[in-house]
Amino acid sequence: MTDNFPGGCNAVIYYFPVLFESSIKQTHSISLILGGVNMIVYAISATVSWFVIEKVGRRRLFLYGTLGQMLSMVIVFSCLIPGTPMAARGAAVGLFTYIASFATSWLPLPWLVPAEINPVKTRAKANAVSTCTNWLFNFLIVMVTPIMVANIGWGTYLFFAVVNACFLPVIWLFYPETARRSLEEIDIIFAKGYTEKISYVKAAEELPFLSPEEIEAYAIQYGLLDTAQRAHEDRGRAVPAHDEEKTAGSDDNTFDGSKDSVLDSEKQ
Numbered sequence: 001m002t003d004n005f006p007g008g009c010n011a012v013i014y015y016f017p018v019l020f021e022s023s024i025k026q027t028h029s030i031s032l033i034l035g036g037v038n039m040i041v042y043a044i045s046a047t048v049s050w051f052v053i054e055k056v057g058r059r060r061l062f063l064y065g066t067l068g069q070m071l072s073m074v075i076v077f078s079c080l081i082p083g084t085p086m087a088a089r090g091a092a093v094g095l096f097t098y099i100a101s102f103a104t105s106w107l108p109l110p111w112l113v114p115a116e117i118n119p120v121k122t123r124a125k126a127n128a129v130s131t132c133t134n135w136l137f138n139f140l141i142v143m144v145t146p147i148m149v150a151n152i153g154w155g156t157y158l159f160f161a162v163v164n165a166c167f168l169p170v171i172w173l174f175y176p177e178t179a180r181r182s183l184e185e186i187d188i189i190f191a192k193g194y195t196e197k198i199s200y201v202k203a204a205e206e207l208p209f210l211s212p213e214e215i216e217a218y219a220i221q222y223g224l225l226d227t228a229q230r231a232h233e234d235r236g237r238a239v240p241a242h243d244e245e246k247t248a249g250s251d252d253n254t255f256d257g258s259k260d261s262v263l264d265s266e267k268q
Contacts, residue, residue, distance in 0.1 A: 009098075009141075011141055011145040011156070012095055013042070014142055016035040016095065017034070017035035022149055022150075024089070034092070038096065038099055042100075045100040045103035045104045049061075049105070054180060057179040058116075059177040059178075059179075059201075061105045062106075062171045064101075065105020065109075066106070066164050066167050066171060067101075068097065068101030068105075069105075071097075073094065073160045073161035075091065075097070076094035076098070076154075076157040077091075077154040077156075079091040080153065110134070113178065116181075117176075117178065173199070173201065176189055176200040182215070185210055188219065189203050
C-alpha cells in the first residue's frame with residue numbers, strides 16, 4: 001500500500017505548472033502562480049484529514065478519496081478533448097479537486113493503515129515494503145508523466161482515471177474498517193474472519209467495540225491468547241512465594257491490620 005500508487009498524485013504535485021502550461025495552455029507566469037495556489041490547497045486539505053480520519057473512518061475515507069480522484073481525472077481529460085482554451089479551463093478545476101481529494105485520503109492513510117493491520121511479527125517488514133513501494137511509484141510517475149503528456153495528451157488523465165477506478169472494488173472488498181479500534185481488536189478482526197471463513201470487511205462490521213475483558217475473552221476464543229499463557233500471566237501478578245511463607249509463619253496472636261494492608265498492596 002502506498003500513497004504514490006499510479007493514480008496521478010505525483011503528476012499533479014510535481015508537474016502542476018507544466019500541466020497548466022502544456023495541457024491547459026496557460027502562460028508560464030500564471031502556471032507558476034497556480035502551482036503555488038495548488039500547494040496551498042494541498043496543505044489545507046492535508047490538515048483537514050487530521051480531524052476527519054477518525055470520524056469518517058479509514059475505509060470510507062479511502063473510498064471517498066479514490067472516487068474523488070477518479071472523477072477529477074474524468075473532468076480533466078473530458079475538458080481537454082475539445083482542445084479549446086475555454087474548455088481547458090475546466091481541466092484546471094479537475095486538477096484542484098484531485099489534489100484536495102488526494103490530500104485528505106491517500107496522503108495520510110497509507111502511512112497509518114499498514115501499521116494498524118499488521119501484527120507485531122510482520123509490522124516492521126510490512127511498513128518497510130510500504131515505504132519502498134511509495135518511493136518506487138514516486139520515481140515511476142515522475143519519470144513517465146512528461147513522456148505521457150507529450151505523446152498521448154489528454155489520454156494521460158484518462159489512464160489515471162482508470163487506475164483510480166480499479167482501486168474502488170479492491171478497497172470495497174478487502175479493506176476492513178479499523179477506526180477507533182485498538183491494535184488488539186484489529187488482530188481479533190482478522191482472527192474472526194479467518195476462523196469463521198468470512199471476509200475481513202464483514203468481520204469488522206460484525207465485531208462490536210470491545211472492553212479490555214472482552215478483548216481477552218475473544219483472544220482466547222480465537223487462539224490469540226491460550227489458557228496456559230493466561231495462567232502464566234496470572235501467576236506473574238501473584239504474590240511472591242517467600243512473602244506467602246512469611247505470612248503463613250507469622251503468629252496469629254501478633255498479627256495486626258497494618259501487615260494485612262501492606263500485603264494487600266503488594267498483591268495489587
